[in-house]
Amino acid sequence: MKNQTYRMTMLFDFYGELLTQRQREFFDLYYNEDLSLAEIAENEGISRQGVRDVIVRAEAAMQEIEDKTGIIRRFEAQRPHLDAIIAAAGEIKTINYRQFEDSRLTELADRILTETGALKD
């Protein structure tokens, strides 16, 4: 399961609060705290398979929500637009640096880069 950590972290970031407390706890320990199934099982006093079932059900529940809503897909579709804005602001800085040396243009392009950076987080 851990080869899908990035996707799982995204799902958890968006939909984690829709899980049961137990699902959320096990999921967090496994993917974010990087405990093994066996370690979680020992801490909780249940079987490794029991832990696995809870996590697999949590994944399935979040994936089903994403399949229906496409919200993460929508967020990720923003990325190429943000990258294009960053590239264009960078080119403005380069042209200005080489040719005009206007501090207002530098400042405005930097502001665009900062604001775009805030959107990428």
Place this chain on the structure above:
Amino acid sequence: MKNQTYRMTMLFDFYGELLTQRQREFFDLYYNEDLSLAEIAENEGISRQGVRDVIVRAEAAMQEIEDKTGIIRRFEAQRPHLDAIIAAAGEIKTINYRQFEDSRLTELADRILTETGALKD
């Protein structure tokens, strides 16, 4: 209920697919097709109150998801950043128009405006 149409349309846009088919249908007729509760009731052969209950439950279900996840809040928090990018690109165009008349700068600023526009939709 209809004084909250904007908020309801946002909720439906994000979370509508998580409703039951019946909730989705009534919600759509009421908020998007602008039918009255009485009209929906007559079409469906149920009471006006029955229609109202379905819609109110749909609203509550979606609002609960938003209260937990904050996804719409997150999307809306992007708006001031997008507005700042648009403002800065506009200023770059103005400075360039008045002083440098460089077609590359115009084109790059326009590209930033186009890409930002795509993110606002």
